[in-house]
């Protein structure tokens with residue numbers, strides 16, 4: 495590899511062609527949306543159990559068809575479609591009956607809703623550290639954080655890389671903990687050919703605009719437990735108004751929200767599910783090509799799936815080591831790549847305990863739920879330093895490529911590899 499002048503110093507950039515946003519919406523989705531609109535009903539949910547056709551407590555035909563399709567694809571027994579993964583996470587915490595006096599172990603290096611979900615019901619989030627290889631919760635750190643108050647773990651399959659569910663489920667069994675799997679970024683990822691989301695009590699998926707498959711906003715919960723699915727249905731749709739219906743009469747009072755997805759969006763989501771396999775195959779091929787392309791550089795170590803698992807790489811995360819790139823800082827390295835036409839994102843999110851919400855321990859008025867009598871003995875801590883791996887990835891090592899997905903192709907991956915080669919050679923020779 496010869497040393498060429500870097501674009502940041504006035505050389506010719508490797509690439510000037512713009513990168514494209516992932517967008518797999520096509521004619522099929524258009525037709526599906528039209529079909530739903532032409533039915534004359536944008537939603538067929540009704541917040542009461544008494545029959546009032548065509549309205550229904552369980553939603554209309556598009557929502558129910560989406561649930562059926564997701565049952566067939568995921569292998570879970572029950573699916574409850576909701577209007578976002580955030581709604582799904584909140585509903586999961588409520589369905590499992592978590593609340594005041596309980597602690598829930600969560601990841602600090604993920605989307606905020608995962609750590610907020612317990613707070614909505616009065617439970618206290620406790621942050622365990624993550625594995626540097628996958629970005630997912632580290633079973634060793636989970637176990638260290640179990641107290642007599644711990645009732646559940648919210649595991650995130652971060653970046654589409656499956657978490658170590660064998661070890662996590664063993665800890666859950668040992669301590670009698672519930673497990674919610676956040677699969678928002680992990681559509682179709684598997685462990686031993688079994689979909690993530692089916693190992694714990696409830697799995698939660700997202701159809702938001704940024705995800706592998708999308709309908710703008712949307713989500714779904716999967717579970718093998720009939721009773722949990724009934725509770726999820728109640729929380730989705732004003733459960734307090736249906737507790738007297740025969741089907742739900744065995745369930746204690748439950749307050750519901752409006753987490754209902756509209757019919758046109760449910761129709762679009764069905765078409766997206768049909769495309770999932772093909773979209774994932776493209777992602778996986780591009781990410782694996784990049785992994786192979788950077789293997790010769792000691793400064794870049796991809797985060798990746800563990801044996802017997804298949805990641806579906808929502809993004810392509812890597813760790814960057816300044817000391818193996820001639821002392822070039824992470825920000826200088828990304829600036830050089832950017833000038834070559836190859837954007838990488840530094841860091842991902844700040845560890846969640848650094849948010850004012852946790853620093854000030856105030857989610858609701860008067861410091862609730864931390865100040866609630868049931869929670870006052872919780873030893874949950876939110877100081878800097880509690881999750882050193884998450885902090886190191888955030889502050890020093892993490893780099894993300896967001897473009898290894900449809901409609902990009904292998905030619906685009908080749909540009910990324912060429913630019914990385916050029917920058918690393920310039921920095922190390």
Ligand SMILES: Cc1ncc(COP(=O)(O)O)c(C=O)c1O
Nearest residue numbers: 578579580605676678700701702
């Ligand atoms: C890991 C994770 N969990 C939950 C969510 C929330 O998803 P939604 O936007 O569907 O509420 C996201 C979305 O960014 C996410 O990445």
